[in-house]
Amino acid sequence: MAKLLKPFYTGDDVVLIAQALLGKKLLTQINGVITSGYITETEAYRGWGDKACHASMGKKTERNKIMYEDGGRAYVYLCYGIHHLFNIVTNSKDNADAVLIRAIEPAEGVAVMLKRRNMKEPKYNLTSGPGSLSKAMGISINHSGQALIGDTIWLEDDGRDVPTKQIIKSPRVGVAYAGADAKLPWRFRIKGSKWLSPAK
DNA sequence: TGGCTGATGCGA
DNA sequence: CGCATCAGCCAA
Numbered sequence: 318m319a320k321l322l323k324p325f326y327t328g329d330d331v332v333l334i335a336q337a338l339l340g341k342k343l344l345t346q347i348n349g350v351i352t353s354g355y356i357t358e359t360e361a362y363r364g365w366g367d368k369a370c371h372a373s374m375g376k377k378t379e380r381n382k383i384m385y386e387d388g389g390r391a392y393v394y395l396c397y398g399i400h401h402l403f404n405i406v407t408n409s410k411d412n413a414d415a416v417l418i419r420a421i422e423p424a425e426g427v428a429v430m431l432k433r434r435n436m437k438e439p440k441y442n443l444t445s446g447p448g449s450l451s452k453a454m455g456i457s458i459n460h461s462g463q464a465l466i467g468d469t470i471w472l473e474d475d476g477r478d479v480p481t482k483q484i485i486k487s488p489r490v491g492v493a494y495a496g497a498d499a500k501l502p503w504r505f506r507i508k509g510s511k512w513l514s515p516a517k
Numbered sequence: 518t519g520g521c522t523g524a525t526g527c528g529a
Numbered sequence: 530c531g532c533a534t535c536a537g538c539c540a541a
Binding site: 378379396399 | 521522523524525526
Binding site: 360362369371394396397398399400402417419442446447448449489490491492494495514 | 534535536537538
């Protein structure tokens with residue numbers, strides 16, 4: 318329905334944006350085929366003062382430089398040499414914030430998603446987990462830097478409301494190396510959804 | 518529960 | 530230039 322536009326992404330509080338993204342619809346159009354799903358799980362990463370962020374303490378590399386651009390772009394990177402993880406860059410230029418999308422609830426194009434994942438029938442793990450959902454949606458590192466305002470990857474507000482009390486807040490996954498920042502409750506999940514990555 | 522996987526970005 | 534690192538998945 319209503320496509321999310323630039324101002325949504327350029328807000329300066331990535332923790333709020335990460336929560337606002339819950340219930341929003343993520344769509345991709347790859348080779349003319351549309352797949353989509355509703356976001357059920359996110360994590361916030363802040364460039365300034367968050368050691369768990371790729372761009373913490375102003376660290377800038379060939380891979381993460383896209384995080385320093387202004388909001389509304391995709392940041393896709395390869396994890397463990399296998400998994401393509403999809404992030405949404407937020408905030409203004411030189412504020413390297415991003416939201417990692419960890420899980421979605423499939424909507425359109427389920428048959429295509431199954432094919433991409435070599436699965437026969439839909440199971441809850443079809444799109445739960447950041448690597449899984451990228452694969453199901455056809456997102457790869459080739460899309461890193463891609464604007465989210467176009468017609469390849471974009472988000473819509475379909476009117477799904479996620480009240481604050483329905484949001485589970487917990488520490489982020491796999492960031493033990495970040496010291497005290499590992500305890501920040503910046504992982505957000507929709508309470509009761511069956512389409513979440515395994516709780517830890 | 519552990520093995521696999523390979524680009525990334527360090528230190529040398 | 531080489532190798533340790535790693536924000537995960539899948540087959541058992």
